[in-house]
Amino acid sequence: MVRPANRRPGQSRKAQYSLFVAYVIAVTGAVAGLLLALLSVVDPIGFAQLRVASQEIAAPIARASRSVIGSISGIDDNVGAYVSAGTQNRRLRKELADTRRQLVATSSLQEENRQLKALLKLQETDKTALANGYLLTSTSTSSKRIALLSIGRNLGVAAGQPVIGADGLIGRVLGAGPSVSQVLLMTDVDNIVPVRRARDGLPALASGRGNGDLDIRTLNIANNPFKPGDILVTSGTGGIYPPNIPVAIVVRRQDDGALARPLADPAKVDAVSVLRPYTPDNIELQGLPGPAAPSVPSPAPAAP
Amino acid sequence: MNRKGPRLGEPASLWRMRIVPVATVMAASALPLMLPLIANSPVLPPLGLLFFLCWQLLRAEMWPVWVGLPLGLWDDLFSGAPVGTAMGLWTLASIAIAYSSQRIYWRGFFHDWAIAALLIAVIQALAALIVHPQAAAGRVLGLVVPQIIISALLVPLFMRLTGKFDNFRLKRR
Numbered sequence: 174m175v176r177p178a179n180r181r182p183g184q185s186r187k188a189q190y191s192l193f194v195a196y197v198i199a200v201t202g203a204v205a206g207l208l209l210a211l212l213s214v215v216d217p218i219g220f221a222q223l224r225v226a227s228q229e230i231a232a233p234i235a236r237a238s239r240s241v242i243g244s245i246s247g248i249d250d251n252v253g254a255y256v257s258a259g260t261q262n263r264r265l266r267k268e269l270a271d272t273r274r275q276l277v278a279t280s281s282l283q284e285e286n287r288q289l290k291a292l293l294k295l296q297e298t299d300k301t302a303l304a305n306g307y308l309l310t311s312t313s314t315s316s317k318r319i320a321l322l323s324i325g326r327n328l329g330v331a332a333g334q335p336v337i338g339a340d341g342l343i344g345r346v347l348g349a350g351p352s353v354s355q356v357l358l359m360t361d362v363d364n365i366v367p368v369r370r371a372r373d374g375l376p377a378l379a380s381g382r383g384n385g386d387l388d389i390r391t392l393n394i395a396n397n398p399f400k401p402g403d404i405l406v407t408s409g410t411g412g413i414y415p416p417n418i419p420v421a422i423v424v425r426r427q428d429d430g431a432l433a434r435p436l437a438d439p440a441k442v443d444a445v446s447v448l449r450p451y452t453p454d455n456i457e458l459q460g461l462p463g464p465a466a467p468s469v470p471s472p473a474p475a476a477p
Numbered sequence: 478m479n480r481k482g483p484r485l486g487e488p489a490s491l492w493r494m495r496i497v498p499v500a501t502v503m504a505a506s507a508l509p510l511m512l513p514l515i516a517n518s519p520v521l522p523p524l525g526l527l528f529f530l531c532w533q534l535l536r537a538e539m540w541p542v543w544v545g546l547p548l549g550l551w552d553d554l555f556s557g558a559p560v561g562t563a564m565g566l567w568t569l570a571s572i573a574i575a576y577s578s579q580r581i582y583w584r585g586f587f588h589d590w591a592i593a594a595l596l597i598a599v600i601q602a603l604a605a606l607i608v609h610p611q612a613a614a615g616r617v618l619g620l621v622v623p624q625i626i627i628s629a630l631l632v633p634l635f636m637r638l639t640g641k642f643d644n645f646r647l648k649r650r
Contacts, residue, residue, distance in 0.1 A: 196572075199542040203568035206549065209561030210607050220560040227554035231510040239513035312557030313509045313516035314523045316605040316620050319557045320515055360517060362609045362617065383609075383620045385517030440515040 225350035228321055232353040235310040235321065302446035304328040308343075308439060309353065316383055318361035319347065320439060324447070325354045333413060333450045338442035341419035341435065342366065342407060346447065358439050359420070360385050368420050369408040370399075376408055379420055379433065387421050390430040399423050399431035415451040489647050497646040498539065499548070501639075502528045506552040519621055522628040523601065525552045529567060530574070530596055531632070531639040534589045537578045542571045562607050566600045589636065594629035601625050 213220065254261065306324035324330055326349045336343045336356050344358040357364050360381040368379045368389070375398060379387045389399060403423040409416030421433035506525030514521075529548060533540065545567030552563040577592055578584065605621045606614060 195541040195543055199545070199568050199572060202543055202546040203565045203572075206546065206561040206564030206568065207566075207607070210553075210559045210565060211561075211610075213559035213561060220554075223560070224554055227507075227551075228510070231507060231555065234511040235513060238511060242513055308515055310510055310513055311515045312555075313512070313514055313521040314519060314525075314624075315556040315558045315608065316519050316617060317557035317608050318517070321510070362612045362620075382616065383518060383612075438517075440517055 221348055224355075225348065228353050228355065229350055232309060232321060232323075236323070239309060301448075303334065303449055304330055304447045305444055306330075306447070307444050308356070308442065311358070311439070316362070318358040318364075318381065318383065320344070320356045320358055322346070322354045322356050322445065322447070325350045325352045327352055330354045330447050335414045335418070335448045335450065336445050337418055337448060338437035338439070338445050340437035340442065341421075342414065343437055343439050343442065343445055345413055356445075359435055360387065360439075366414060366420060367408045367410040368405040371404040371406045371419075374408075376410070377405065377430070379405060382432075385435070385438075386424075387433040387435060388427075388430060389421070389423065389433050397426060397428075397430065399426055401425060403431070404436075405433060409451055412452050413450050415448060487649060489649055494646055497642055498532045498536075501642050502532065502548050503551050506548075507555045510555045519624045522624060522631055523552075523556070523597070525556075526563070526567070526597060526600060527593075527628060527631065527635040528639060530570065530593045531635045533571060533574045534584075534593060535636070535639050535643060537574070540571070542575055543568060545569075545571045558604055558608050562604050563600075566603055570596045570600060586633075586636075590632050593632045593636075597628045597632075598625045601628070 304324050306322050306328070309321040309323050311318065311320035320343075322330070322336065330346055330349045332346055332348050334346045336345060342359055344356045344361070344364060347355045347357045349355075358381070359366060359379070360383065362381050362383040364381050366379045367376070369376045375391065377389050377391045379389050382388055389405065391398065401423055405420045405423070407414040407416055407418040407420055419436045421435050423431045423433045425432045502525050505528045508524055509521050525548070529545070546564050549563035549565070549567040550560065552567070553560045556563065573596060574592065581588055601621045601624060602618055605617045609617050
């Protein structure tokens with residue numbers, strides 16, 4: 174492009190001032206904006222109303238485009254799968270044979286389990302969904318992994334509720350608007366899920382890597398006990414996610430833990446359920462044997 | 478006088494001249510959240526930012542330098558980054574473009590491309606660092622590298638698109 178004719182405003186005082194004022198506004202605004210961004214990292218609920226409004230604008234169009242196009246998802250996954258199809262095929266065949274054998278062994282255990290549970294009259298009420306919806310769309314240009322859920326406050330969705338798919342945990346609700354809500358996916362860098370190994374209950378923390386995988390860190394760092402194929406489920410610690418929701422399968426050992434792949438891929442899951450957060454009052458509400466509520470001491474009679 | 482037909486030499490509608498650039502940037506910012514795409518990583522290039530930079534490289538004096546504040550706010554609402562990230566970074570990019578257009582006398586196609594690619598790389602990297610301040614910097618930057626490369630390769634295409642929109646913007650009645 175040719176250089177613009179003349180950026181200097183010449184002798185006109187008014188033009189000089191307006192150019193100067195534009196720069197002052199720009200610099201102050203930029204600094205204020207960056208400060209605001211750093212503040213809203215600390216306080217992610219800031220500007221919630223504006224965000225809700227923007228999502229309410231985007232949601233109807235996302236709904237329409239979803240119904241027209243269907244769900245285009247997992248572009249990166251598809252490319253990767255194509256490249257590694259041969260090795261994957263071999264591996265899957267081996268896994269299938271192993272799994273068949275395990276399935277036979279497990280079926281008898283399952284029957285036994287069912288009978289024992291019936292004996293104990295355990296109720297599985299903790300998995301009842303508060304509401305069901307589907308994931309409409311997600312942020313795809315920034316490194317934040319937030320998806321839009323098709324239901325909002327109209328169906329009782331509120332911040333802090335866990336979201337699960339048929340295969341396992343998806344994430345948790347970050348904020349709810351009138352008819353859509355935003356879900357912080359489990360694979361976001363800032364989302365940490367307390368998990369335990371399904372086999373022996375070894376506690377660990379799962380945190381997203383931002384690219385679809387999870388980092389698993391054990392709480393005692395003395396040794397690295399993970400093996401590829403270990404299944405991780407939520408432990409219920411921390412009070413958001415109910416226990417025993419499938420989370421991820423360990424793919425590879427790492428120096429400080431393991432690399433795991435989520436069992437429920439939000440890109441492929443169709444319908445999701447919103448659960449009640451695993452807090453003491455909700456546990457009592459459902460009549461589950463939860464942690465005992467701290468007994469409130471009766472007020473001592475005032476001394477005369 | 479015939480008021481219905483076009484008059485010779487009449488300039489384009491003032492409203493269209495002002496609205497088209499802003500509308501393209503706003504639509505491009507909002508578009509990714511309207512596609513039925515659940516992404517596991519930042520897979521789409523920052524469309525709004527690409528249009529924003531291309532408009533400024535094509536028409537250096539069209540916008541005041543503070544235009545990144547409202548447009549960045551709009552982009553922040555749709556990108557998922559905390560509000561203020563794009564406001565700050567886009568405005569700094571405007572200032573950088575204004576400075577570069579004073580320093581480089583005859584800016585060619587490759588200059589424009591290089592400036593846009595550099596600014597996109599810096600903005601996306603800084604935005605990722607702002608979004609995840611606690612995470613390891615190397616890993617966060619690794620997330621946005623593919624996106625930066627794709628965006629840099631797409632700059633000429635967006636330059637052409639911006640040119641098309643510019644022709645429409647200035648088309649005489």
